Amino acid sequence: MSAANRLLLAFCAVAVAFAAVDTYVVVLALPDMMAGAGIPVEELQRAAPIVSGFLLGYVAILPLVGRIADLRGQVPVLAMSLVVFSIGSLATAISYDLPSMVAGRFLQGVGGGGLVPATMSLVAALYPVERRGLPLGIVSAVQEFGSVLGPLFGAFVLSFTTWRGIFAINLAVGALLVVAVGLVAARPEVEEVVQRPSRDHRNVLDRTIGILLLVATLVAGFLTFVEPGGLQRDLTWGRLFIPYLDGGSRWVTPVGLAAVVAFVLLVAWCWFRPRALVDLRGWLGHLLAADLLGAGLLAVLLGGIVLAFATADPEVAVFSPQGPWFLLGSAVAAVLLVLHLRRAAAPIVPRGALRPVPAWGALVVSFLVGWALIAALVDIPLFARTTTEKDSQLGAALVLLRFLAALPVGAVLGGWLLRRTNAGLLTAVGMLAASGSFLVMGQWDAHSLDGFAASVPLVVGGLGFGLALAPVNAAILASTDDDTHGLASALVVVARMVGMLVGISALTTIGLRRLYAARADDPSLGISELGILQEQAVFRGASAAAFAAAVLALAVLSRAHTRDVDTAEVLRAGG
DSSP states (O other), rough: OOHHHHHHHHHHHHHHHHHHHHHHOOOOOOOOHHHHTTTTOOOOGGHHHHHHHHHHHHHHHHHHHHHHHHHHHHHHHHHHHHHHHHHHHHHHTOOOOOHHHHHHHHHHHHHHHHHHHHHHHHHHHHGGGGHHHHHHHHHHHHHHHHHHHHHHHHHHHHTSOOOHHHHHHHHHHHHHHHHHHHHTTSGGGTTTTSSOOOOOOHHHHHHHHHHHHHHHHHHHHHHSSSSHHHHHHHHGGGGSOOOTTTTOOOGHHHHHHHHHHHHHHHHHHHHOOSSSOOOOOHHHHHHTEEEETHHHHHHHHHHHHHHOOOOOOOOOSSSOOOOOHHHHHHHHHHHHHHHHOOOOOOSSSOOOTTOOOHHHHHHHHHHHHHHHHHHHHHHHHHHHHTTTTOOOOOHHHHHHHHHHHHHHHHHHHHHTTTTTOOOOHHHHHHHHHHHHHHHHHHTTTTTTTSSSHHHHOOOOOOOHHHHHHHHHHHHHHHHHGGGHHHHHHHHHHHHHHHHHHHHHHHHHHHHHHHHHHHHHHTOOOHHHHHHHHHHHHHHHHHHHHHOOOOOOOOHHHGGGGGSSSOOOOHHHHOO
């Protein structure tokens, strides 16, 4: 493989890591973002769409993005995902109310989520089967490492600027990565796998006009939604920011209308001049070829699950009060999707794509991995706050850090071992280690975190989960056709995310039942004692999920031929 392809993959890994950072960056910034949207701190439930909006974009649109990567090529989808992520970052940075903030976060989720299947598919294209383990492990490691850095990055940025600065940095990094990916993809070494536009005069002129329209749209949009300042209060220039209608939105100000007109002209220019900036007609063609109706039904199915569980208060119920309606919508969409997949000429999930046992088995294993993993991410710091770190959020985070720091190490190790070990066996070993660690945590008492011994299950558990990441991805890539690798990679991520959403609600319900039963048996128990009993039940439930993942992986993923020699797939970037 050429140095240019390695550099391209490195930039993609950085992009995946940065998108993972953004997944958790709002943890500390959420109160300030609520204030920016005019939501009182005591009405935290109203801010739920800021989080669920990102998850909805990340999960619901992921299969469509993965399928487009199969049809159009990995590099164009990577570049477009970065563009959408950057636009979402800009929209979030200049948002002034909850709807605009949620829209920005949704676009960030779509762009950030699209990077993962395209990068995994890129690995499958650049490496033969027997050499995919290590690069898949590295990509998984940087993704998990980005999740570790998310809250730390947010805290660092908030130390010298407002929450808007977080998303301004996202915009800058996203734009730089778009340029970097474009420059690497245009190098002669990758000319055979990336079709470059011709460098004629019309292309330069079209691109120049397109850039000018883009700049006009961004400047007018920024001025429309930026917080009021000196320019808006100026007697002359301030007229540009006064709505034409009394009580109208910012869109009906002169600046807002200018932004709308500039955007319409930009879209029209890109439509009639494909070489300007984006080939909109080409992208529309690939959207239709990817089965837009099937993708819509799949998005409704996944979106209902996300909204049912992501907006729930696990301390009260498994899913939100509107959850049954969301799940009913998902059920209807599922029935319609099955009928559509049987009748469509070219469905979003090609017939037989997931028929091999390791293919559908990888999805179920990924679901169970997510179910167990969320217990570590949420309940380890909760246990610390209940016992030794009652007054320190930082101290509780540092306890979790022992687990999170081991996870990317395990991911790289799992990728390296995959060349020598069967995927099913390696996944089973990792999840058995995670299951045993949870069993130990299920025996923790009020003083367990005081000693060094508590670090053992945390580190072993992190290593175990890390070991399982690359083999699961490698198994489904080895068991599916080359032209469905993007879709397969997307479905693995979706399965894990859905497992995390369902798992946190189910495990918390199990813990609460244990708490209520203990309080009924012994009313003298204090809050801390009841909290410990609750977390112990959650850890034991997570142990069962991890053990189930290990057994299933050994049974079905062992059939995947992840060590067979295969010819590297050629990247497709054509229209």
